[in-house]
Amino acid sequence: MRRGLTLCVCVLAVAMLLSTGWAKEPTIRIGINAPLTGDIPKVGEGTKFAAQLWLEDIKAAGGITVGKKKHPVELIIEDNESKAESAVKVTTKMITEDDILIMVGPQASKQAVPAAGIANNYKTPMITPWSTNPDSTKDKPYVFRACFLDPFQGPVVANFISKEFKFKKAAVLYDVASDYPKGLAEFFRKAWEDINGKGSVVAYESFTTKDTDFSSQLTKIINSGAQVLFTPQYYNEVALIVQQAHQLGWKKPIVGSDSWGSAETIKLCGKDCYGQFFSTHYAAAGATGETKKFIDRYKAKYGYVPDDVAALTWDAMLLAQQAIQSTGALSGDLKKDRDNVRNALSQVKKFQGITGEMTFAGKNDPSKCAVIVKISDAGEFTYYKSVCP
Amino acid sequence: MAIFLQNLVNSLQWGSFYALIALGYSMVYSILMLFNFAHGDIFMVGAYIGVGVSFGLLALTSSGILAIPNWLILVMTILISMFLTSFVGMIVERVGYRPLRNAPRASAAITGLMIGIILETGNLILLGARRISFPSLIETATYDIGGVFLTNKKIMIVAVSLLLTLALHQFIRRTKWGMAMRAMSFDFVAVPLMGVPVNKVIALTFGIGSALAAAAGILFGIAYPVLDPYMGVLFGWKAFVAAILGGRGSILGATLAGFLLGFTEIFVAMIFPSTLRDLIAYSIILLILTFRPHGFFGEPYSAQLRL
Numbered sequence: 001m002r003r004g005l006t007l008c009v010c011v012l013a014v015a016m017l018l019s020t021g022w023a024k025e026p027t028i029r030i031g032i033n034a035p036l037t038g039d040i041p042k043v044g045e046g047t048k049f050a051a052q053l054w055l056e057d058i059k060a061a062g063g064i065t066v067g068k069k070k071h072p073v074e075l076i077i078e079d080n081e082s083k084a085e086s087a088v089k090v091t092t093k094m095i096t097e098d099d100i101l102i103m104v105g106p107q108a109s110k111q112a113v114p115a116a117g118i119a120n121n122y123k124t125p126m127i128t129p130w131s132t133n134p135d136s137t138k139d140k141p142y143v144f145r146a147c148f149l150d151p152f153q154g155p156v157v158a159n160f161i162s163k164e165f166k167f168k169k170a171a172v173l174y175d176v177a178s179d180y181p182k183g184l185a186e187f188f189r190k191a192w193e194d195i196n197g198k199g200s201v202v203a204y205e206s207f208t209t210k211d212t213d214f215s216s217q218l219t220k221i222i223n224s225g226a227q228v229l230f231t232p233q234y235y236n237e238v239a240l241i242v243q244q245a246h247q248l249g250w251k252k253p254i255v256g257s258d259s260w261g262s263a264e265t266i267k268l269c270g271k272d273c274y275g276q277f278f279s280t281h282y283a284a285a286g287a288t289g290e291t292k293k294f295i296d297r298y299k300a301k302y303g304y305v306p307d308d309v310a311a312l313t314w315d316a317m318l319l320a321q322q323a324i325q326s327t328g329a330l331s332g333d334l335k336k337d338r339d340n341v342r343n344a345l346s347q348v349k350k351f352q353g354i355t356g357e358m359t360f361a362g363k364n365d366p367s368k369c370a371v372i373v374k375i376s377d378a379g380e381f382t383y384y385k386s387v388c389p
Numbered sequence: 390m391a392i393f394l395q396n397l398v399n400s401l402q403w404g405s406f407y408a409l410i411a412l413g414y415s416m417v418y419s420i421l422m423l424f425n426f427a428h429g430d431i432f433m434v435g436a437y438i439g440v441g442v443s444f445g446l447l448a449l450t451s452s453g454i455l456a457i458p459n460w461l462i463l464v465m466t467i468l469i470s471m472f473l474t475s476f477v478g479m480i481v482e483r484v485g486y487r488p489l490r491n492a493p494r495a496s497a498a499i500t501g502l503m504i505g506i507i508l509e510t511g512n513l514i515l516l517g518a519r520r521i522s523f524p525s526l527i528e529t530a531t532y533d534i535g536g537v538f539l540t541n542k543k544i545m546i547v548a549v550s551l552l553l554t555l556a557l558h559q560f561i562r563r564t565k566w567g568m569a570m571r572a573m574s575f576d577f578v579a580v581p582l583m584g585v586p587v588n589k590v591i592a593l594t595f596g597i598g599s600a601l602a603a604a605a606g607i608l609f610g611i612a613y614p615v616l617d618p619y620m621g622v623l624f625g626w627k628a629f630v631a632a633i634l635g636g637r638g639s640i641l642g643a644t645l646a647g648f649l650l651g652f653t654e655i656f657v658a659m660i661f662p663s664t665l666r667d668l669i670a671y672s673i674i675l676l677i678l679t680f681r682p683h684g685f686f687g688e689p690y691s692a693q694l695r696l
């Protein structure tokens with residue numbers, strides 16, 4: 001008995017020695033916090049696919065080279081169910097149990113804002129590819145984003161409508177229970193009233209998440225004399241709002257924000273959405289260079305044109321990669337490495353992403369341009385105009 | 390005036406759904422003294438079955454096996470889905486409620502909640518989380534009548550729901566099965582002694598309630614063609630409010646209360662800022678209940694309920 005035990009210990013000791021002797025460089029774990037189920041599953045799918053496409057490249061190269069060492073990479077993809085509380089849970093789990101170096105996601109502001117608080121508390125860098133709400137990165141040195149901000153998109157759309165159509169009166173319809181539309185609606189109203197004077201937003205109507213009937217709000221809007229309707233909603237609501245507006249006799253333009261830019265929008269909305277405009281991060285139709293290369297690869301692999309979430313996630317992954325590489329070397333001490341990656345991220349300058357050039361220069365929000373997209377009569381998102389700050 | 394009429398039309402359509410779903414709650418309650426909390430989710434299941442049936446029929450016509458126009462597909466979709474969903478309702482009763490018929494009411498009530506969750510998550514697993522759009526079987530035609538916009542779909546929705554309510558009313562008043570239902574709502578203990586097959590009547594009640602919910606689901610899919618597995622939850626709650634407001638077990642009451650709920654929601658949003666819609670709408674309902682605690686047609690101080 002005794003001898004058996006000794007033998008066991010010996011074998012174990014040798015095995016441990018061998019394993020440490022043969023071990024490769026420590027694995028870099030990157031957390032992906034995505035809404036794979038829940039309200040916006042298509043967003044989660046785009047996130048996952050883009051991240052996996054990136055991982056393919058890394059695997060082909062044998063890992064990420066930091067300094068002179070090649071580190072293998074592992075993605076921890078977790079579902080936040082498109083809920084704020086699940087996003088918090090998933091974030092905590094990935095940081096404390098999975099030992100991730102950096103987290104990409106969550107996408108929607110509803111999940112990104114609370115998750116950002118957690119990541120910042122644990123001093124773990126996080127890049128949210130898609131969240132445009134200022135609160136995601138505000139006073140959170142460890143949180144970055146790969147897109148522009150709500151306050152930027154509001155004026156961009158207001159400017160675009162005033163200049164393009166010369167309209168003076170606008171109506172807004174938004175979800176009061178969701179951070180993103182609410183924030184954007186407020187910024188739009190402010191910008192519009194700065195341009196066209198007080199009271200030029202003639203109808204400012206709202207509803208709550210899960211509502212499907214907007215007839216009374218739309219009736220109000222139609223009778224308010226508005227020349228254009230701005231509705232910064234997600235794709236499922238966009239379909240219902242646009243269809244119902246047309247059924248109630250609205251024939252004027254409807255303008256949206258980057259949340260329209262999902263492959264699902266056209267599928268659900270159909271012909272009613274043709275000819276409408278929205279502001280977004282990139283336009284698939286008419287893309288060139290690296291952007292086109294990404295679109296072609298994604299399409300070949302998954303069978304459809306990637307939406308902006310996928311493109312921004314791709315950029316976020318590359319941003320993370322660049323930041324990790326520019327730390328020079330990974331110490332293996334997670335706390336120190338996370339700090340180094342954070343510092344490297346904040347120093348990124350002129351990063352050539354597929355959604356445009358990004359510069360952080362000490363800030364947590366990049367400066368970049370927005371694109372106005374027109375939905376063509378074939379249901380494609382076509383590039384219409386670029387608007388820079 | 391045009392705004393008022395337009396909102397009247399809007400609320401007629403919106404109220405139709407509440408009315409149809411409230412009927413199912415009301416029928417089950419009058420017989421079993423039980424609120425079938427899974428009813429909102431049966432509405433959802435009905436809508437999804439409707440999508441499946443209509444896609445099936447569309448596939449049959451496009452492959453040339455059936456030669457029928459689209460409006461007939463719609464009619465057949467409604468009928469077939471109502472028939473299929475009634476079985477879902479009966480299965481729910483058989484599996485969920487019958488074993489607990491003599492259990493405390495609270496157990497039966499939470500059974501309903503659990504079945505609801507099972508139906509929602511089951512759908513989530515079966516079809517995934519992506520939204521499903523209801524096939525547009527008929528082209529939307531918009532009519533402008535003096536500034537009031539009507540669509541052929543709106544007219545159809547209101548007409549079909551009124552027709553179904555009327556049919557249910559006749560069924561309960563005129564048929565032997567209807568009489569059995571009415572009898573059971575009077576006295577659950579004595580009726581079986583008279584030789585009425587209680588289990589069959591209860592199953593039928595669930596079946597009819599579910600069929601109406603399926604009809605509501607399909608009409609909903611036509612008006613708001615974006616379906617998701619959780620669409621029935623909030624709807625179920627609100628229709629439940631309508632059932633109570635109508636007076637427990639009253640067909641006429643449930644229908645009226647359903648439409649009233651639709652009117653309240655739409656007109657509150659018309660007069661007040663739309664942010665306050667549900668807050669004000671349901672405060673009004675609460676106020677009505679304060680003065681009429683038994684609803685419109687409920688009998689005060691009586692264990693006896695009418696159907």
